Amino acid sequence: MISVLFVDDEPVLVDIGRLFLKRAGDFSVTGVLSGQEAVRLLQENTYDVIISDYQMPGMNGIELLRFVRKQCGDIPFILFTGRGDEAIAGDAVNTGVDFYVQKGGDPKLQFADIAHKIETAVERRRALQAIKASEQRFHDIINFLPDATFAINTEGIIIAWNREIERITGTRAEDMIGRGAYSHAVPFYGSRRPMIIDLLLRPDPGVEASYPSLHRENSIITADGVLYIAGRKHFFLARASFLYDQHGKIAGAIESLRDITPQKESEEKLIRIIQHLPVGLQLFRIEADGRLVCHGGNPAAEEMTGMSGRCAPGKVIEEVFPDDEGRKICIICRKIAMEGGRDSIDNVPLSADGCVKHYNIRMFQTDPGEVAVLYI
Incomplete structure (x- = not known):
C-alpha cells in the first residue's frame, strides 16, 4: 500500500481526493489543511508521496516543497494547484517537484491521472533506492x-x-x-x-x-x-x-x-636451500597431455648421478629413468603425483657416462600433480 499525505486548505477537496484516490488504487491517504500541519506530521511519520496545493495561508506549496527536500530527501512531491502561473511551475521544477498538476475538470479523471502519477513517482523512487542500495552493498563488499x-x-x-x-x-x-x-x-x-x-x-x-x-x-x-x-x-x-x-x-x-x-x-629462500642441498632433488609435474615432465632440479642431482642431459627441464620421466628399474620408479612417481603420499626404493642402480652408481630414491608429492625425487 502507498501512503499519501494530501495537503490542501479546502476541506471538501481533501475529502474528495481521499475518496477518489482510495478507489483508484492501493492508497492510504492522510489529509491535512495546512503546510504547517503537514510539517508536523512529516516530523513524526513517513509517507511514500506528498500531494500539496500551492496557495495556502501561512506556508504555500513551494515552501512546503523546500522543507521536504531539505528535511525528508527525495520523497515524491506533486504540486496540485489552481493557478497556471509559469513562474510557479518553474519555481516548482527548480525546487525538485516530481509532477505539477493544475486543478480543474472532471475530478474522477483528474484524480485517476494523479493516481497514475503517484504510482509512477513511487516506482521510480523505489527503483532508484534499490540501485543505491545495490551500489552501497557493492561498496561495502569491496571495502571488506x-x-x-x-x-x-x-x-x-x-x-x-x-x-x-x-x-x-x-x-x-x-x-x-x-x-x-x-x-x-x-x-x-x-x-x-x-x-x-x-x-x-x-x-x-x-x-x-x-x-x-x-x-x-x-x-x-x-x-x-x-x-x-x-x-x-x-x-x-x-x-x-x-x-x-x-x-x-x-x-x-x-x-x-x-x-x-x-x-x-619463502619460495626464494627454499630455492636457495634446495640449490645447496647435499642430496639430489628433481621435480616432475603432470602436463596437460598427461606426460610427467621434469621441471628442474638442484646441482647435486646432476653431480651425484652424472645425468645432466637427462635431468634437464622438459624431459619426460621415462627419459630420466629408461631401464627396467627406472620403469618402476616412473610408475610410482606418477601414482604419487596423482594420488599423493610417499614411497622409496633403496639401492637403485643408475647408469651415467658408462658408470653405475647406487642410490636410495625417495619420492613424495609436493603439490597436486607434482612429485619430488630425492637421490640419497
Missing part, C-alpha cells in the same frame, strides 16, 4: 575484501577503491574515486599506464607483452609481478574480471591484488 581491490567503469573512471588498497598505497579513496586516465596505476608505478584491468576492457598485445606471466581464461586475466610501494619490493598476484549491470551488459571491471610477498620470499 582482504585483498587490495579497485574498480573502474568502461571509460576507465575509478568507481571503487577499498580500504586495503588505501592501506598498502597510502592513497585515500576520496582522492581516487572519480579520476580516470590510468590514475589507478600511479600509486603502484608512479606513472599513468595500463594495468591488467585495462587490458581486460581494451586488449593491447604490445602492453600485454610487458606482463610475461599474464594468463587469460574466459573473461578473467591473472598475472603476477613485482611492484615497489613506499620504497619496498612487493610481489603481487593480480586478478581482473568484468563488472556487469542489471541487464548483463559490461559496466566496467574490477581488479584485486593479493600481496604474496611472504610466500615469494
Whole structure:
C-alpha cells in the first residue's frame, strides 16, 4: 500500500481526493489543511508521496516543497494547484517537484491521472533506492575484501577503491574515486599506464607483452609481478574480471591484488636451500597431455648421478629413468603425483657416462600433480 499525505486548505477537496484516490488504487491517504500541519506530521511519520496545493495561508506549496527536500530527501512531491502561473511551475521544477498538476475538470479523471502519477513517482523512487542500495552493498563488499581491490567503469573512471588498497598505497579513496586516465596505476608505478584491468576492457598485445606471466581464461586475466610501494619490493598476484549491470551488459571491471610477498620470499629462500642441498632433488609435474615432465632440479642431482642431459627441464620421466628399474620408479612417481603420499626404493642402480652408481630414491608429492625425487 502507498501512503499519501494530501495537503490542501479546502476541506471538501481533501475529502474528495481521499475518496477518489482510495478507489483508484492501493492508497492510504492522510489529509491535512495546512503546510504547517503537514510539517508536523512529516516530523513524526513517513509517507511514500506528498500531494500539496500551492496557495495556502501561512506556508504555500513551494515552501512546503523546500522543507521536504531539505528535511525528508527525495520523497515524491506533486504540486496540485489552481493557478497556471509559469513562474510557479518553474519555481516548482527548480525546487525538485516530481509532477505539477493544475486543478480543474472532471475530478474522477483528474484524480485517476494523479493516481497514475503517484504510482509512477513511487516506482521510480523505489527503483532508484534499490540501485543505491545495490551500489552501497557493492561498496561495502569491496571495502571488506582482504585483498587490495579497485574498480573502474568502461571509460576507465575509478568507481571503487577499498580500504586495503588505501592501506598498502597510502592513497585515500576520496582522492581516487572519480579520476580516470590510468590514475589507478600511479600509486603502484608512479606513472599513468595500463594495468591488467585495462587490458581486460581494451586488449593491447604490445602492453600485454610487458606482463610475461599474464594468463587469460574466459573473461578473467591473472598475472603476477613485482611492484615497489613506499620504497619496498612487493610481489603481487593480480586478478581482473568484468563488472556487469542489471541487464548483463559490461559496466566496467574490477581488479584485486593479493600481496604474496611472504610466500615469494619463502619460495626464494627454499630455492636457495634446495640449490645447496647435499642430496639430489628433481621435480616432475603432470602436463596437460598427461606426460610427467621434469621441471628442474638442484646441482647435486646432476653431480651425484652424472645425468645432466637427462635431468634437464622438459624431459619426460621415462627419459630420466629408461631401464627396467627406472620403469618402476616412473610408475610410482606418477601414482604419487596423482594420488599423493610417499614411497622409496633403496639401492637403485643408475647408469651415467658408462658408470653405475647406487642410490636410495625417495619420492613424495609436493603439490597436486607434482612429485619430488630425492637421490640419497
